[in-house]
Amino acid sequence: MDITISKQLDKINRQLMNKGYKLTAQREATVLVLLENEQDHLSAEDVFMLVRQKFPEIGLATVYRTLELLAELNIVEKMNFGDGVARFDLRSEEQAHMHHHLICTVCGKLKEIKEDWLLELEQRVEREYGFKVTDHRLDFMGVYHACNGEECKRECKAVS
């Protein structure tokens, strides 16, 4: 197994232990799928299908419960792009909530911007509204200049 993946797995294991949960075989398989697909934003169903390849007897509800658990512990981020399914993505090292999305309304492509552009605005929110920001979400809908709508897999149903 990839050394960096095994390291990350270890860390997640410790995070679970700390909160009194164990890394069961099913949970490990699920986390592995997430680690191996860090770039994607998988739905619960997606995760289930992938996990089954390495753990065929796993149940769908277990995957749901595991994802929910990981979301609670802030290990994964649960997102919703308006197409009716929740999507899950590992919150990578330290940069807890520092990424934004570009969603192409023509081809449906989804890109992550792995920076935090909102620090200033968060200070402004705190100053002007007395609201302490702990997390945020920033998505841009639009079109790539170079979008060739050809490679459009699925109709992009996402709404703001």
Next chain:
Amino acid sequence: MDITISKQLDKINRQLMNKGYKLTAQREATVLVLLENEQDHLSAEDVFMLVRQKFPEIGLATVYRTLELLAELNIVEKMNFGDGVARFDLRSEEQAHMHHHLICTVCGKLKEIKEDWLLELEQRVEREYGFKVTDHRLDFMGVYHACNGEECKRECKAVS
């Protein structure tokens, strides 16, 4: 009926007509509910309940279809705060997509910021990523300094 509401209704009527749709009694009742609750972010079910008070024989599917239609015509904005239900909000005059949300994770309160803070960032996205932004979404999760978790209606299930 409130004069400004009737004006807005008129405008929406024209928008529908322009696209070849008619403002049926059911649609009018639905739009009225949205106008009268501009500050809220109602779910389809919420809208249905309110519409029934003035139009008891309306069907749920009609409300769904009407909301979908209004969303397509960009008259309402369809949103998703991660609690499993879509929410709808009138896009007020001209300021098409110029509002952001503060979501209190303690009391669940949801406030709108009716300004557009993202023009600069949108230019940056276009410059750096070749992506022409047509719409966006910006939500902040956090806590009000003055939050008295008491008036918390429903557990805030919203996730980023």
Next chain:
DNA sequence: ACAATAGATTATAATTATTATAAATAAAAT
């Protein structure tokens, strides 16, 4: 080692939000 307990999982059923279908209505066009 062995029984008791608690935690986790499976299989399945239930729930919830939403969408599709077919029949009925209403409005508009000929």
Next chain:
DNA sequence: ATTTTATTTATAATAATTATAATCTATTGT
């Protein structure tokens, strides 16, 4: 007045998610 078209209603279907009960696993105390 009759045909066409759009819309709505009532109902069924679907899809995502959550709850339930039974089973299994691991751990703890004896």
